Amino acid sequence: MNIIFRLLSICLTLLGLLSMVTTQAVAEISKITSTGAPYTGPTSMPWPLSASLSDPTDRYPHGVLGRIPSFTTLTVEAQICEGCPEARVSARLTLPAPLVFEDVAPRLWDITGDGRPEIVVVQSHENLGARLTVWTLRDTQEEAAPLFRMIAATDFIGTRFRWLAPFGAGDFTGDGAIEIAYVETPHLGKVLRLVGLEGDRLVEQASLAGVTNHRIGEETISGTVRSCDGRTEAILAASDWRRMVAVHWQNGALSSRDLGPLRDVGELTRNDSCG
Numbered sequence: 001m002n003i004i005f006r007l008l009s010i011c012l013t014l015l016g017l018l019s020m021v022t023t024q025a026v027a028e029i030s031k032i033t034s035t036g037a038p039y040t041g042p043t044s045m046p047w048p049l050s051a052s053l054s055d056p057t058d059r060y061p062h063g064v065l066g067r068i069p070s071f072t073t074l075t076v077e078a079q080i081c082e083g084c085p086e087a088r089v090s091a092r093l094t095l096p097a098p099l100v101f102e103d104v105a106p107r108l109w110d111i112t113g114d115g116r117p118e119i120v121v122v123q124s125h126e127n128l129g130a131r132l133t134v135w136t137l138r139d140t141q142e143e144a145a146p147l148f149r150m151i152a153a154t155d156f157i158g159t160r161f162r163w164l165a166p167f168g169a170g171d172f173t174g175d176g177a178i179e180i181a182y183v184e185t186p187h188l189g190k191v192l193r194l195v196g197l198e199g200d201r202l203v204e205q206a207s208l209a210g211v212t213n214h215r216i217g218e219e220t221i222s223g224t225v226r227s228c229d230g231r232t233e234a235i236l237a238a239s240d241w242r243r244m245v246a247v248h249w250q251n252g253a254l255s256s257r258d259l260g261p262l263r264d265v266g267e268l269t270r271n272d273s274c275g
């Protein structure tokens with residue numbers, strides 16, 4: 001009898017340890033499942049094709065995105081390698097509390113500069129508000145390997161119900177590295193921030209106050225990053241939404257110029273031709 005109790009106790013302890021490991025791991029990784037025949041070619045770095053959010057939750061009821069709720073699941077469809085006609089895979093990542101995805105949609109942007117897209121998405125913490133995260137899919141050669149990896153993130157803003165709105169990426173500072181552009185607290189502080197990859201962090205390279213790209217209830221994020229005469233610039237609304245401005249890097253800082261009255265919010269996204 002005593003031996004049975006001991007065995008039971010050992011089993012329960014092992015189960016407990018296993019569930020702790022699983023809970024910790026779920027935030028960062030997710031198993032990839034193949035929907036086609038196994039790919040046996042020379043390369044197996046997944047190439048992201050599309051990304052979406054699903055599994056709405058009401059545990060972070062911020063509600064600034066109109067009918068778009070917070071989500072717990074990120075799904076990325078990918079090819080096993082660039083140009084492979086088949087062997088598509090679908091990777092899913094589900095966030096545990098206190099984290100959610102709070103975004104209009106994930107973006108496929110190349111942040112590392114190697115041509116392969118990363119996944120850029122806003123994540124929010126129930127007590128600390130939003131942060132920007134960048135994800136990649138890992139090599140699938142390791143059998144049943146977890147495939148999502150967060151390669152970098154900003155700090156959380158630090159306060160519940162504070163959000164940020166990414167709208168583009170490009171080499172603003174001319175050093176060859178890519179910066180992601182977002183407006184932090186577009187309804188309150190209205191600060192443009194450019195962040196670049198430094199190790200496993202997104203580090204601020206420049207900022208400018210007095211611009212914005214989202215109003216409470218809108219289900220899209222406005223603003224454009226464009227390249228004109230070799231110069232990368234951001235098109236945004238002035239903080240009062242009456243003027244349109246272009247922001248570019250000049251003499252070691254961000255500088256803005258007026259582009260005229262803003263009649264329609266759609267102009268901020270359509271304005272991707274130079275002039």
Ligand SMILES: [Ca+2]
Nearest residue numbers: 110112114116
């Ligand atoms: Ca890349």
